[in-house]
Amino acid sequence: MQEKTENNKNKTEGFMKSVLVLMISQLLIKLLGFVYRVYLTNREGFGDEGNAIYSGGYQIYALLLTISSIGVPNAISKLVSERVAVGDNKGAHRVFKIALMTFGIIGLIGTLILYFGAGYISNVILQIPESELTLVALSPAIFFVTIASVLRGYFNGRDRISATAKAQTLEQIFKTVLTVVVVEIVVLLYGQNVTIMAAGANLATTLSVILSFGYLGLYYKIYKKNMITDIKENITYKAEKVTKVVKNILFVSIPITLSAIMSTLNKNIDSITVVRGLKKFLSDGEAKIQYGILSGKVDTLITLPLSFNIAFATALVPAIAAAIAKKEIQSASKRISFSLLVTIIIGLPCTFGMIIFAQPIIDLLFPNATSGALLLQISAVTIIFSVLAQTVNGALQGLGKIMVPAVSSFIGLIAKLITNIVLIQIPWIGVNGAAIGSIINNVLVFMISYYILARTIKLDVKIYKCVIKPILATAIMCICSYCLYLLLLGTFIPAKIITIISLVFAIVIYFMAIIALKIFTKEEIYMIPYGTKIYKLLERLGIYKENEKQAN
Numbered sequence: 326m327q328e329k330t331e332n333n334k335n336k337t338e339g340f341m342k343s344v345l346v347l348m349i350s351q352l353l354i355k356l357l358g359f360v361y362r363v364y365l366t367n368r369e370g371f372g373d374e375g376n377a378i379y380s381g382g383y384q385i386y387a388l389l390l391t392i393s394s395i396g397v398p399n400a401i402s403k404l405v406s407e408r409v410a411v412g413d414n415k416g417a418h419r420v421f422k423i424a425l426m427t428f429g430i431i432g433l434i435g436t437l438i439l440y441f442g443a444g445y446i447s448n449v450i451l452q453i454p455e456s457e458l459t460l461v462a463l464s465p466a467i468f469f470v471t472i473a474s475v476l477r478g479y480f481n482g483r484d485r486i487s488a489t490a491k492a493q494t495l496e497q498i499f500k501t502v503l504t505v506v507v508v509e510i511v512v513l514l515y516g517q518n519v520t521i522m523a524a525g526a527n528l529a530t531t532l533s534v535i536l537s538f539g540y541l542g543l544y545y546k547i548y549k550k551n552m553i554t555d556i557k558e559n560i561t562y563k564a565e566k567v568t569k570v571v572k573n574i575l576f577v578s579i580p581i582t583l584s585a586i587m588s589t590l591n592k593n594i595d596s597i598t599v600v601r602g603l604k605k606f607l608s609d610g611e612a613k614i615q616y617g618i619l620s621g622k623v624d625t626l627i628t629l630p631l632s633f634n635i636a637f638a639t640a641l642v643p644a645i646a647a648a649i650a651k652k653e654i655q656s657a658s659k660r661i662s663f664s665l666l667v668t669i670i671i672g673l674p675c676t677f678g679m680i681i682f683a684q685p686i687i688d689l690l691f692p693n694a695t696s697g698a699l700l701l702q703i704s705a706v707t708i709i710f711s712v713l714a715q716t717v718n719g720a721l722q723g724l725g726k727i728m729v730p731a732v733s734s735f736i737g738l739i740a741k742l743i744t745n746i747v748l749i750q751i752p753w754i755g756v757n758g759a760a761i762g763s764i765i766n767n768v769l770v771f772m773i774s775y776y777i778l779a780r781t782i783k784l785d786v787k788i789y790k791c792v793i794k795p796i797l798a799t800a801i802m803c804i805c806s807y808c809l810y811l812l813l814l815g816t817f818i819p820a821k822i823i824t825i826i827s828l829v830f831a832i833v834i835y836f837m838a839i840i841a842l843k844i845f846t847k848e849e850i851y852m853i854p855y856g857t858k859i860y861k862l863l864e865r866l867g868i869y870k871e872n873e874k875q876a877n
Contacts, residue, residue, distance in 0.1 A: 349490070354497040361504040362625045365526060367693040368508065370517025376621025377600075377613040378523040381451045382459030384596045384620070386439060386466070386527075397428055397471070398489075400577040401478025403723065409483060410650045421479040423570045425472065432471025440464035452600060453613065458524035466531040469538045476541045480548075488544050496537035503529035580727035587734030591766060594742050595619060595759050602749030603756060615756045618697040619704075622687065623760070627704050630675040630712050645723025654782070661720045661778070662785040663849060668716040669791055670844070672709040673799040674835050678828070679705035681807050685824040692821075703760040710767035717774045724781055733773035737766035790844065798838035806831035840868055 365371050365379065401424050408417040439446075443460035447453060477489045504526050511518070511525040599619060603612035648657040679686065683705070684698040718730035741762040748758025778784070810827040814820070839845070840863065847869065850860045863869045 353494050357497040357501040358625070361501045361526075361529075362621065363690050364505055365508070366621055366691050368522075369693075370512070370519055371508075371522055372694050373614040373617030373621060373696075374610070375519045375523050375526075375617070377617035378453060378455045378520060379459060379526055380617070380620035380624075381453040381596050382447070382456035382463065382523070382527060383530075384592045385446055385451070385456075385460060386463040387592065397424070397474040397582075398478035398481060400574060400582075401475055402481035403577055404573060405479055405482025406484075407650045417479075417482065420570055420574065421475065423567055424475045424478070424574050427571055427574065428471050428475050429468070432468040435467040435471065436464050439467060451596060455520040455523070458520060459527040462524045462528040463531055466534040469534045473534070473538045473541050476545055480541075480544075485548070488541070488548075492537050492541050492544075495540050496533050499533035499536045500529055503532050507532075577727055580731045583731035583734075587731065587738045590738055591741055591763065592620070592624070594738070594745055594762075598742070598745040598749060599756055599759050602745070602758070605750045606752045607755075618694075619700060619756055619759060622691055622694070622697050623701050623704050626679060626686065626690075626701060627708055627711075630672055630708050631715060645720060649724065657724070658782050658784060661782065664716050664720070665713070665784070665786055666791050666844075666849070668712050669709070669795050670798075670839065672712040673795050674802055674831070676705050676708040677799050677803050678806075678831060679708070681803055682810070682824065682828065685810070685820070685827070689821050689824045700757055700760055703757055704763060707760075707763045707767045710764070710771045714767060714771040714774055717771065717778050721774060721778055721781070724778075726777060726781055729774055729777045730770075733770045733777075736773060737768075737770040740769055741766035794842045794844045795839075798835060798842055798844070801838045802831050802835040805834045843869070 366373070366376060368375070401420065404420050405417040408414070408420065439460055443457045443464070446460060447455070447457035473492070477492065480486065480488045507525040507529045508522050511521050515521045595616070599616045600612045603615055607615070645657045645660065648654070648660070680702045683701040684695075687698055687701065688695050714733075718733075721727070721729045744762035744765055745759055748754045748761055749756065751758065754761075806827050809830050810823060813823040813826065816823075818826075847860060850863070851857060860869065
């Protein structure tokens with residue numbers, strides 16, 4: 326019995342270490358993403374109009390990318406982890422090889438569609454003719470990302486998540502550096518031509534994708550030696566026809582992809598409806614600027630928590646699939662419940678922090694384009710529901726309920742489309758209608774998905790522990806940090822430094838509040854990497870007592 330408990334503890338620690346690796350990776354990725362976004366927005370000759378051209382083309386690319394590859398990593402990781410869990414290493418590798426061939430063809434088709442359809446998409450669908458060059462520049466990336474997605478899924482399924490994290494981090498490093506380099510070269514050659522500058526920025530994306538793919542390919546070549554040994558030591562292997570394997574891959578990947586498509590279409594709805602709706606009472610140039618504020622600044626900021634939280638959604642799929650394959654239902658339930666708690670703890674302070682510090686944050690990051698605070702405040706409400714939906718849908722995919730996220734996302738998408746069409750064309754609402762549409766979308770997706778999850782597996786989610794205490798910790802953070810901000814405003818300290826001090830203070834206060842309120846039990850602290858050391862420190866500080874039982 327003790328041995329079984331120890332095994333479960335080790336598995337949970339392994340799961341949380343994977344989450345931590347992904348979180349650190351996503352933190353670096355987002356910070357680097359901020360660097361090039363801030364650079365572009367503040368670059369003379371680019372600004373909000375450049376963001377509109379850049380983002381319009383990028384969202385179409387993201388849609389085709391989603392169709393060809395986004396569902397692939399989770400699908401492959403689920404199928405591979407299920408086979409590895411029962412000792413079928415040969416079957417796991419066969420899934421990988423067949424997926425590589427299948428999605429390579431799909432990725433190539435996506436590249437050709439974007440390249441040859443760039444003119445029609447930019448002129449007719451987006452009504453932003455300047456985005457044609459950006460689409461052409463992005464087209465080769467689809468093929469390479471699709472192949473890389475298969476590799477990432479295989480590594481995740483074999484518990485090599487660090488390889489995926491490193492590849493994504495390297496890609497963002499390349500993208501940040503190359504964006505600055507390519508745009509500056511464009512300015513030297515063509516002057517401050519916003520169309521060519523936007524195309525150059527997206528060309529940097531393509532180049533970074535190719536370099537990241539090169540890293541994954543090299544890692545696979547090195548890792549292949551160990552993999553061959555695993556295949557030779559195969560415990561169980563059940564031969565399957567290629568058509569059946571393809572069918573299994575598509576059976577899992579298509580619903581996951583459909584769910585991802587709905588999420589991507591959420592932004593495509595904005596790219597198609599915002600400029601159209603605003604043109605009814607604004608000039609063409611002003612309409613593009615408003616869309617540029619939404620897509621360039623606001624979306625960049627509110628997706629930050631999603632990038633952190635995606636670690637749970639990514640790690641949950643193979644972890645839960647493996648647990649279910651071995652009939653370890655309790656282990657799966659604990660991981661899901663703990664992931665939901667941490668998701669709430671991540672989402673709440675980000676939501677209210679951006680509402681309170683909206684203008685100071687924009688002033689800090691985008692000093693040459695400081696509009697959009699109200700839009701950010703409204704959009705920030707989506708954060709908590711977005712991150713929760715992300716975790717819940719990851720859990721559902723791991724449990725095999727792969728159609729639920731797609732259906733809930735579709736319902737949310739329809740609500741978003743209707744809201745955008747109705748509200749954006751109202752002059753006193755304008756672009757804020759897109760933010761309201763996103764709130765309605767994410768609330769619906771979360772509610773539907775959570776309802777199904779709760780009916781599928783028993784969860785240990787207590788209102789007082791998972792909702793009341795995090796809200797109280799967030800309230801303490803907001804009050805303390807904003808009071809400090811107001812106190813410092815009257816001093817000699819520059820406003821940007823005050824914002825940084827206040828945000829850092831908010832983070833410190835929030836962590837102190839979480840500890841003081843004892844949101845995590847001893848068992849949950851042990852789930853965290855280095856949890857044993859953390860708990861002993863808290864004991865020495867007198868916050869937790871030895872053998873203390875908590876009734877959260």
